[in-house]
Amino acid sequence: MRQRGDEREWALLDALLDERGRPDLVTSAGAVLGLPERGRYAVAVLPPHGRPGSRTPDAQGMRFLWRPRPEREIAVVALGEADPAAVAALLSAGGLGPGGVSPVVDRLAALGTARRLADAALLTCGPGGEEVVCLAGRVPAALVAGQPALAAYLATDVFGPLLARDPADRALLVSTLDAWLECEGSPGRTALRLCCHRNTVLNRLRRLEELTSRSLSRPRELVELVLALDAVRLLPRGVSSPSGD
Template sequence: MRQRGDERGWALLDALLEDETGHDLAALAGTVLGLPERGRYAVAVVPVRGSAWNRPAEAHGMRFLWRSRPDREIAVVALGEAGPAAVAALLSDGDPGPGGVSPVVDGLSALGAARKLADAALLTCGPGGGGVVGLDGRVAAALIAGQPALAAYLATDVFGPLLARDPADRSLLVSTLDAWLECGGSAGRTAARLCCHRNTVLNRLRRLEALTSRSLSRPRELVELMLALEAVRLEPSTWPRTEPEGG
Protein backbone atom coordinates (compact mmCIF):
# COMPACT_ATOMS: atom_id res chain seq x y z
CA MET A 1 0.00 0.00 0.00
CA ARG A 2 2.99 2.29 0.58
CA GLN A 3 4.04 1.84 -3.03
CA ARG A 4 0.57 2.71 -4.26
CA GLY A 5 0.76 5.95 -2.29
CA ASP A 6 -2.08 5.10 0.05
CA GLU A 7 -3.20 8.52 1.25
CA ARG A 8 -4.64 7.13 4.43
CA GLY A 9 -1.31 5.68 5.46
CA TRP A 10 0.58 8.88 4.68
CA ALA A 11 -1.96 10.96 6.59
CA LEU A 12 -1.51 8.73 9.63
CA LEU A 13 2.26 9.01 9.35
CA ASP A 14 2.04 12.80 9.09
CA ALA A 15 -0.15 12.87 12.21
CA LEU A 16 2.46 10.87 14.13
CA LEU A 17 5.26 13.18 12.97
CA GLU A 18 3.28 16.16 14.23
CA ASP A 19 3.05 14.45 17.62
CA GLU A 20 -0.70 13.95 17.38
CA THR A 21 -2.25 11.32 19.58
CA GLY A 22 -5.37 9.31 19.16
CA HIS A 23 -6.91 5.96 19.90
CA ASP A 24 -4.71 3.27 18.32
CA LEU A 25 -3.18 5.84 15.91
CA ALA A 26 0.25 4.19 15.94
CA ALA A 27 -1.21 0.70 15.59
CA LEU A 28 -3.39 1.76 12.66
CA ALA A 29 -0.50 3.51 10.90
CA GLY A 30 1.66 0.44 11.35
CA THR A 31 -1.00 -1.81 9.87
CA VAL A 32 -1.63 0.41 6.85
CA LEU A 33 2.06 1.05 6.13
CA GLY A 34 3.32 -2.41 6.98
CA LEU A 35 5.47 -1.23 9.88
CA PRO A 36 5.78 -2.73 13.37
CA GLU A 37 4.08 -0.55 15.98
CA ARG A 38 6.97 -1.21 18.37
CA GLY A 39 10.49 -1.20 17.07
CA ARG A 40 13.64 0.84 16.58
CA TYR A 41 12.95 4.04 14.65
CA ALA A 42 14.66 7.34 13.91
CA VAL A 43 13.67 10.47 12.03
CA ALA A 44 15.91 12.39 9.65
CA VAL A 45 15.32 15.98 8.53
CA VAL A 46 17.00 17.43 5.44
CA PRO A 47 16.35 20.94 4.10
CA VAL A 48 15.01 21.14 0.56
CA ARG A 49 17.76 21.91 -1.96
CA GLY A 50 17.61 23.44 -5.38
CA SER A 51 19.09 20.37 -7.05
CA ALA A 52 17.53 16.94 -7.00
CA TRP A 53 19.13 14.11 -5.03
CA ASN A 54 18.38 10.44 -4.68
CA ARG A 55 16.41 9.73 -1.54
CA PRO A 56 17.12 6.18 -0.32
CA ALA A 57 14.20 3.81 0.14
CA GLU A 58 16.04 0.82 1.58
CA ALA A 59 19.70 0.35 2.50
CA HIS A 60 21.72 -1.75 4.95
CA GLY A 61 18.61 -3.23 6.50
CA MET A 62 16.99 0.18 6.98
CA ARG A 63 13.70 1.28 5.42
CA PHE A 64 13.03 4.95 4.66
CA LEU A 65 9.59 6.53 4.32
CA TRP A 66 9.86 10.11 3.05
CA ARG A 67 7.49 13.02 3.56
CA SER A 68 7.87 16.41 1.90
CA ARG A 69 7.37 19.80 3.53
CA PRO A 70 7.74 23.24 1.91
CA ASP A 71 11.21 23.72 3.41
CA ARG A 72 12.42 20.22 4.20
CA GLU A 73 12.28 16.49 3.58
CA ILE A 74 11.49 14.21 6.51
CA ALA A 75 12.37 10.52 6.62
CA VAL A 76 10.91 8.01 9.04
CA VAL A 77 13.55 5.30 9.27
CA ALA A 78 12.83 1.77 10.42
CA LEU A 79 16.35 1.06 11.63
CA GLY A 80 16.45 -2.69 11.97
CA GLU A 81 19.80 -3.35 13.64
CA ALA A 82 21.38 -0.09 12.44
CA GLY A 83 21.74 3.14 14.38
CA PRO A 84 21.42 6.90 13.78
CA ALA A 85 25.08 7.11 12.75
CA ALA A 86 24.38 4.78 9.82
CA VAL A 87 21.49 7.02 8.73
CA ALA A 88 23.69 10.13 8.93
CA ALA A 89 26.49 8.46 6.96
CA LEU A 90 24.13 7.22 4.24
CA LEU A 91 22.46 10.61 3.79
CA SER A 92 25.80 12.43 3.86
CA ASP A 93 27.00 10.18 1.04
CA GLY A 94 23.94 11.29 -0.93
CA ASP A 95 25.16 14.90 -0.52
CA PRO A 96 21.88 16.48 0.61
CA GLY A 97 23.68 19.27 2.45
CA PRO A 98 23.07 19.78 6.18
CA GLY A 99 20.65 17.51 7.98
CA GLY A 100 19.71 16.18 11.39
CA VAL A 101 19.00 12.68 12.67
CA SER A 102 17.21 11.85 15.90
CA PRO A 103 18.35 9.29 18.45
CA VAL A 104 16.65 5.89 18.42
CA VAL A 105 13.05 5.92 19.64
CA ASP A 106 10.90 2.97 20.57
CA GLY A 107 7.86 2.68 18.36
CA LEU A 108 5.74 4.71 15.98
CA SER A 109 4.07 6.64 18.78
CA ALA A 110 7.42 8.36 19.51
CA LEU A 111 7.91 9.72 15.98
CA GLY A 112 6.75 13.22 16.94
CA ALA A 113 9.40 13.47 19.65
CA ALA A 114 11.98 12.02 17.25
CA ARG A 115 11.14 14.64 14.62
CA LYS A 116 11.70 17.44 17.15
CA LEU A 117 15.06 15.94 18.12
CA ALA A 118 16.04 15.69 14.45
CA ASP A 119 15.14 19.37 14.03
CA ALA A 120 17.35 20.15 17.04
CA ALA A 121 20.25 18.23 15.52
CA LEU A 122 19.82 20.15 12.26
CA LEU A 123 20.11 23.46 14.11
CA THR A 124 23.58 22.50 15.33
CA CYS A 125 24.89 22.61 11.76
CA GLY A 126 24.75 26.41 11.93
CA PRO A 127 24.63 28.77 8.94
CA GLY A 128 26.31 27.30 5.90
CA GLY A 129 26.93 24.02 7.70
CA GLY A 130 27.20 20.79 5.78
CA GLY A 131 26.85 17.11 6.54
CA VAL A 132 24.09 15.18 8.24
CA VAL A 133 24.54 14.93 12.01
CA GLY A 134 22.98 13.30 15.04
CA LEU A 135 22.61 14.69 18.54
CA ASP A 136 25.43 12.61 20.02
CA GLY A 137 27.93 15.10 21.43
CA ARG A 138 25.82 18.05 20.26
CA VAL A 139 23.20 18.43 22.97
CA ALA A 140 24.72 21.64 24.38
CA ALA A 141 24.90 23.13 20.89
CA ALA A 142 21.28 22.14 20.25
CA LEU A 143 20.14 23.85 23.45
CA ILE A 144 21.93 27.06 22.45
CA ALA A 145 20.79 26.93 18.81
CA GLY A 146 17.18 26.60 19.89
CA GLN A 147 17.35 29.82 21.94
CA PRO A 148 18.85 32.52 19.68
CA ALA A 149 18.08 35.45 22.01
CA LEU A 150 19.65 33.64 24.95
CA ALA A 151 22.62 32.66 22.79
CA ALA A 152 23.24 36.28 21.81
CA TYR A 153 23.03 37.40 25.43
CA LEU A 154 25.36 34.64 26.65
CA ALA A 155 27.99 35.26 23.96
CA THR A 156 28.06 39.00 24.67
CA ASP A 157 27.92 38.58 28.45
CA VAL A 158 30.80 36.10 28.54
CA PHE A 159 33.02 37.31 25.72
CA GLY A 160 31.97 40.96 25.69
CA PRO A 161 35.11 42.11 27.54
CA LEU A 162 37.19 40.70 24.70
CA LEU A 163 35.65 43.25 22.30
CA ALA A 164 38.15 45.82 23.53
CA ARG A 165 40.99 43.58 22.39
CA ASP A 166 42.57 43.50 18.99
CA PRO A 167 40.44 41.22 16.75
CA ALA A 168 43.38 38.90 16.11
CA ASP A 169 44.12 38.66 19.84
CA ARG A 170 40.55 37.87 20.88
CA SER A 171 40.27 35.30 18.09
CA LEU A 172 43.49 33.71 19.37
CA LEU A 173 42.15 33.47 22.92
CA VAL A 174 38.81 32.00 21.90
CA SER A 175 40.37 29.51 19.49
CA THR A 176 42.76 28.41 22.24
CA LEU A 177 39.80 27.78 24.54
CA ASP A 178 38.12 25.79 21.78
CA ALA A 179 41.22 23.65 21.24
CA TRP A 180 41.67 23.15 25.00
CA LEU A 181 38.11 21.86 25.32
CA GLU A 182 38.53 19.58 22.31
CA CYS A 183 41.69 18.19 23.91
CA GLY A 184 39.89 17.34 27.14
CA GLY A 185 41.47 20.14 29.16
CA SER A 186 45.01 18.98 28.48
CA ALA A 187 47.41 21.90 28.00
CA GLY A 188 50.02 19.56 26.54
CA ARG A 189 47.73 18.15 23.82
CA THR A 190 46.41 21.65 23.13
CA ALA A 191 49.96 22.91 22.63
CA ALA A 192 50.67 20.09 20.19
CA ARG A 193 47.51 20.86 18.25
CA LEU A 194 48.27 24.58 18.09
CA CYS A 195 52.01 24.09 17.47
CA CYS A 196 53.08 26.18 20.45
CA HIS A 197 54.56 25.66 23.91
CA ARG A 198 52.45 24.33 26.80
CA ASN A 199 53.19 27.47 28.83
CA THR A 200 51.88 29.59 25.95
CA VAL A 201 48.55 27.74 26.16
CA LEU A 202 48.37 28.25 29.92
CA ASN A 203 49.16 31.94 29.59
CA ARG A 204 46.42 32.43 26.99
CA LEU A 205 43.89 30.62 29.16
CA ARG A 206 44.82 32.73 32.19
CA ARG A 207 44.33 35.89 30.12
CA LEU A 208 40.94 34.59 28.96
CA GLU A 209 39.92 33.89 32.55
CA ALA A 210 40.93 37.38 33.63
CA LEU A 211 39.08 39.08 30.76
CA THR A 212 35.87 37.06 31.15
CA SER A 213 35.96 36.97 34.99
CA ARG A 214 35.35 33.23 34.78
CA SER A 215 37.53 30.38 35.93
CA LEU A 216 38.07 27.19 33.98
CA SER A 217 38.41 25.36 37.29
CA ARG A 218 34.90 26.27 38.50
CA PRO A 219 32.33 23.93 36.89
CA ARG A 220 29.49 26.47 36.60
CA GLU A 221 31.73 29.11 35.06
CA LEU A 222 33.29 26.55 32.72
CA VAL A 223 29.80 25.60 31.53
CA GLU A 224 29.06 29.26 30.75
CA LEU A 225 32.28 29.53 28.75
CA MET A 226 31.46 26.35 26.82
CA LEU A 227 27.92 27.44 26.01
CA ALA A 228 29.09 30.92 24.97
CA LEU A 229 31.63 29.30 22.67
CA GLU A 230 28.87 27.21 21.08
CA ALA A 231 26.83 30.39 20.55
CA VAL A 232 29.70 32.08 18.72
CA ARG A 233 30.42 28.95 16.69
CA LEU A 234 26.82 28.46 15.58
CA GLU A 235 26.06 32.10 14.83
CA PRO A 236 29.05 34.45 14.74
CA SER A 237 26.73 37.46 14.61
CA THR A 238 25.73 36.74 18.23
CA TRP A 239 29.15 38.12 19.15
CA PRO A 240 29.36 41.71 17.91
CA ARG A 241 32.61 42.21 16.06
CA THR A 242 33.22 45.89 16.69
CA GLU A 243 36.69 47.26 16.32
CA PRO A 244 38.56 48.46 19.43
CA GLU A 245 38.49 52.17 20.17
CA GLY A 246 41.02 54.17 18.19
CA GLY A 247 40.77 51.81 15.19
Protein backbone atom coordinates in the same frame (compact mmCIF):
# COMPACT_ATOMS: atom_id res chain seq x y z
CA MET B 1 -2.98 6.23 -8.38
CA ARG B 2 0.63 6.49 -7.25
CA GLN B 3 0.06 10.13 -6.28
CA ARG B 4 -2.99 9.19 -4.23
CA GLY B 5 -0.97 6.45 -2.56
CA ASP B 6 1.79 8.93 -1.70
CA GLU B 7 -0.72 11.37 -0.28
CA ARG B 8 -2.25 8.68 1.92
CA GLU B 9 1.16 7.64 3.23
CA TRP B 10 2.13 11.27 3.83
CA ALA B 11 -1.07 11.91 5.77
CA LEU B 12 -0.30 8.94 8.01
CA LEU B 13 3.30 10.05 8.47
CA ASP B 14 2.09 13.55 9.32
CA ALA B 15 -0.21 12.16 12.00
CA LEU B 16 2.69 10.25 13.54
CA LEU B 17 5.26 13.06 13.23
CA ASP B 18 2.90 15.72 14.57
CA GLU B 19 1.64 13.47 17.40
CA ARG B 20 -1.93 13.43 16.18
CA GLY B 21 -2.13 9.67 16.17
CA ARG B 22 -4.65 7.94 18.42
CA PRO B 23 -3.69 4.40 19.40
CA ASP B 24 -5.94 2.93 16.71
CA LEU B 25 -4.50 5.32 14.10
CA VAL B 26 -0.95 4.31 15.06
CA THR B 27 -1.91 0.70 14.48
CA SER B 28 -3.50 1.52 11.11
CA ALA B 29 -0.54 3.66 10.06
CA GLY B 30 1.87 0.87 10.91
CA ALA B 31 -0.13 -1.59 8.82
CA VAL B 32 -0.33 0.70 5.78
CA LEU B 33 3.30 1.82 5.98
CA GLY B 34 4.61 -1.65 6.75
CA LEU B 35 6.13 -0.58 10.07
CA PRO B 36 5.75 -2.46 13.37
CA GLU B 37 4.38 -0.49 16.30
CA ARG B 38 7.42 -1.55 18.30
CA GLY B 39 10.81 -1.24 16.69
CA ARG B 40 13.97 0.85 16.45
CA TYR B 41 13.27 4.17 14.70
CA ALA B 42 14.96 7.51 14.15
CA VAL B 43 13.87 10.67 12.37
CA ALA B 44 16.06 12.80 10.11
CA VAL B 45 15.23 16.42 9.27
CA LEU B 46 16.81 18.35 6.39
CA PRO B 47 16.16 21.60 4.51
CA PRO B 48 14.18 21.06 1.30
CA HIS B 49 16.13 19.52 -1.59
CA GLY B 50 13.25 18.51 -3.83
CA ARG B 51 12.48 14.80 -3.64
CA PRO B 52 15.49 13.03 -2.11
CA GLY B 53 14.06 9.54 -1.81
CA SER B 54 15.50 8.32 -5.11
CA ARG B 55 18.93 9.58 -4.07
CA THR B 56 18.83 7.89 -0.66
CA PRO B 57 18.06 4.21 -1.17
CA ASP B 58 17.57 1.85 1.73
CA ALA B 59 20.97 0.65 2.91
CA GLN B 60 22.68 -1.20 5.76
CA GLY B 61 19.37 -2.77 6.76
CA MET B 62 17.71 0.64 7.13
CA ARG B 63 14.45 1.65 5.48
CA PHE B 64 13.68 5.33 4.69
CA LEU B 65 10.17 6.76 4.42
CA TRP B 66 10.34 10.36 3.19
CA ARG B 67 7.83 13.10 3.90
CA PRO B 68 8.61 16.24 1.86
CA ARG B 69 7.27 19.50 3.30
CA PRO B 70 7.74 23.07 2.04
CA GLU B 71 10.08 24.01 4.88
CA ARG B 72 11.60 20.61 5.71
CA GLU B 73 12.21 17.14 4.34
CA ILE B 74 11.65 14.51 6.98
CA ALA B 75 12.67 10.87 6.89
CA VAL B 76 11.31 8.23 9.22
CA VAL B 77 14.01 5.58 9.36
CA ALA B 78 13.37 2.01 10.42
CA LEU B 79 16.87 1.34 11.72
CA GLY B 80 17.00 -2.42 11.99
CA GLU B 81 20.32 -3.05 13.73
CA ALA B 82 21.88 0.26 12.58
CA ASP B 83 22.22 3.38 14.70
CA PRO B 84 21.55 7.10 14.09
CA ALA B 85 25.22 7.70 13.24
CA ALA B 86 24.79 5.42 10.22
CA VAL B 87 21.81 7.53 9.08
CA ALA B 88 23.87 10.73 9.41
CA ALA B 89 26.78 9.21 7.50
CA LEU B 90 24.58 7.97 4.65
CA LEU B 91 22.80 11.31 4.23
CA SER B 92 26.07 13.24 4.46
CA ALA B 93 27.60 11.00 1.79
CA GLY B 94 24.62 11.85 -0.44
CA GLY B 95 25.30 15.57 -0.07
CA LEU B 96 21.96 16.20 1.65
CA GLY B 97 23.29 18.25 4.57
CA PRO B 98 22.86 20.17 6.70
CA GLY B 99 20.57 17.95 8.69
CA GLY B 100 19.74 16.59 12.10
CA VAL B 101 19.10 13.01 13.24
CA SER B 102 17.23 12.05 16.40
CA PRO B 103 18.24 9.43 18.95
CA VAL B 104 16.58 6.01 18.73
CA VAL B 105 12.94 5.69 19.77
CA ASP B 106 11.35 2.30 20.30
CA ARG B 107 7.81 2.74 18.93
CA LEU B 108 5.87 4.49 16.18
CA ALA B 109 3.95 6.55 18.74
CA ALA B 110 7.24 8.27 19.72
CA LEU B 111 8.03 9.59 16.23
CA GLY B 112 6.73 13.05 17.16
CA THR B 113 9.28 13.26 19.96
CA ALA B 114 11.97 12.00 17.61
CA ARG B 115 11.06 14.67 15.05
CA ARG B 116 11.42 17.45 17.63
CA LEU B 117 14.79 16.08 18.70
CA ALA B 118 15.93 15.93 15.07
CA ASP B 119 14.87 19.58 14.66
CA ALA B 120 17.03 20.41 17.69
CA ALA B 121 19.99 18.58 16.17
CA LEU B 122 19.60 20.54 12.92
CA LEU B 123 19.83 23.83 14.83
CA THR B 124 23.32 22.89 16.01
CA CYS B 125 24.65 22.91 12.45
CA GLY B 126 24.73 26.71 12.60
CA PRO B 127 25.07 29.12 9.67
CA GLY B 128 26.71 27.55 6.64
CA GLY B 129 26.79 24.06 8.14
CA GLU B 130 26.82 21.17 5.65
CA GLU B 131 27.00 18.09 7.86
CA VAL B 132 24.16 15.82 8.87
CA VAL B 133 24.59 15.46 12.62
CA CYS B 134 23.18 13.38 15.45
CA LEU B 135 21.79 15.00 18.56
CA ALA B 136 23.97 12.78 20.76
CA GLY B 137 26.89 14.84 22.05
CA ARG B 138 25.25 18.13 20.97
CA VAL B 139 22.55 18.60 23.59
CA PRO B 140 24.13 21.71 25.22
CA ALA B 141 24.53 23.34 21.80
CA ALA B 142 20.92 22.45 20.95
CA LEU B 143 19.69 24.09 24.15
CA VAL B 144 21.61 27.26 23.26
CA ALA B 145 20.51 27.27 19.61
CA GLY B 146 16.88 26.84 20.60
CA GLN B 147 16.96 30.13 22.56
CA PRO B 148 18.52 32.74 20.22
CA ALA B 149 17.85 35.77 22.46
CA LEU B 150 19.37 33.98 25.44
CA ALA B 151 22.29 32.82 23.27
CA ALA B 152 23.02 36.41 22.20
CA TYR B 153 22.91 37.57 25.82
CA LEU B 154 25.17 34.72 26.94
CA ALA B 155 27.73 35.41 24.21
CA THR B 156 27.96 39.11 24.97
CA ASP B 157 27.88 38.64 28.74
CA VAL B 158 30.70 36.08 28.77
CA PHE B 159 32.76 37.02 25.71
CA GLY B 160 31.94 40.72 25.37
CA PRO B 161 35.46 42.05 26.14
CA LEU B 162 37.01 39.33 24.01
CA LEU B 163 34.71 40.00 21.05
CA ALA B 164 35.74 43.65 21.11
CA ARG B 165 39.38 42.76 20.46
CA ASP B 166 41.23 42.38 17.19
CA PRO B 167 39.62 39.54 15.16
CA ALA B 168 42.91 37.64 14.82
CA ASP B 169 43.58 37.79 18.58
CA ARG B 170 39.98 36.82 19.30
CA ALA B 171 40.14 33.84 16.92
CA LEU B 172 43.42 32.70 18.50
CA LEU B 173 42.01 32.64 22.02
CA VAL B 174 38.71 31.05 21.01
CA SER B 175 40.45 28.35 18.96
CA THR B 176 42.76 27.62 21.90
CA LEU B 177 39.79 27.21 24.23
CA ASP B 178 38.07 24.97 21.68
CA ALA B 179 41.17 22.78 21.30
CA TRP B 180 41.64 22.62 25.09
CA LEU B 181 38.08 21.37 25.48
CA GLU B 182 38.55 18.80 22.69
CA CYS B 183 41.72 17.62 24.44
CA GLU B 184 39.86 17.13 27.73
CA GLY B 185 41.65 19.98 29.49
CA SER B 186 45.18 18.74 28.80
CA PRO B 187 47.56 21.63 28.01
CA GLY B 188 50.15 19.19 26.63
CA ARG B 189 47.76 17.58 24.16
CA THR B 190 46.37 20.99 23.24
CA ALA B 191 49.89 22.22 22.49
CA LEU B 192 50.49 19.24 20.21
CA ARG B 193 47.23 19.89 18.37
CA LEU B 194 47.98 23.59 17.92
CA CYS B 195 51.70 23.06 17.16
CA CYS B 196 52.86 25.36 19.93
CA HIS B 197 54.50 25.15 23.37
CA ARG B 198 52.55 24.04 26.44
CA ASN B 199 53.31 27.35 28.15
CA THR B 200 51.85 29.19 25.17
CA VAL B 201 48.57 27.33 25.68
CA LEU B 202 48.56 28.18 29.40
CA ASN B 203 49.28 31.86 28.69
CA ARG B 204 46.43 32.07 26.17
CA LEU B 205 44.01 30.41 28.58
CA ARG B 206 45.03 32.83 31.35
CA ARG B 207 44.37 35.77 29.01
CA LEU B 208 40.97 34.28 28.18
CA GLU B 209 40.14 33.97 31.88
CA GLU B 210 41.14 37.59 32.49
CA LEU B 211 39.05 38.90 29.59
CA THR B 212 35.94 36.89 30.47
CA SER B 213 36.29 37.15 34.26
CA ARG B 214 35.67 33.39 34.38
CA SER B 215 37.93 30.63 35.65
CA LEU B 216 38.36 27.35 33.82
CA SER B 217 38.91 25.66 37.19
CA ARG B 218 35.46 26.61 38.55
CA PRO B 219 32.82 24.18 37.20
CA ARG B 220 29.93 26.66 36.96
CA GLU B 221 32.07 29.26 35.20
CA LEU B 222 33.46 26.61 32.87
CA VAL B 223 29.88 25.65 31.95
CA GLU B 224 29.15 29.30 31.10
CA LEU B 225 32.26 29.47 28.91
CA VAL B 226 31.35 26.29 27.04
CA LEU B 227 27.76 27.40 26.42
CA ALA B 228 28.90 30.88 25.36
CA LEU B 229 31.33 29.28 22.91
CA ASP B 230 28.42 27.38 21.36
CA ALA B 231 26.41 30.60 21.24
CA VAL B 232 29.18 32.42 19.35
CA ARG B 233 29.34 29.59 16.81
CA LEU B 234 25.60 29.35 16.31
CA LEU B 235 24.52 32.98 16.13
CA PRO B 236 23.64 33.69 12.50
CA ARG B 237 25.30 37.10 12.06
CA GLY B 238 28.05 37.74 14.51
CA VAL B 239 27.18 38.67 18.06
CA SER B 240 24.91 41.49 19.12
CA SER B 241 23.25 42.34 22.38
CA PRO B 242 19.59 41.36 22.80
CA SER B 243 18.69 45.06 22.45
CA GLY B 244 20.37 45.16 19.04
CA ASP B 245 23.14 47.60 20.16
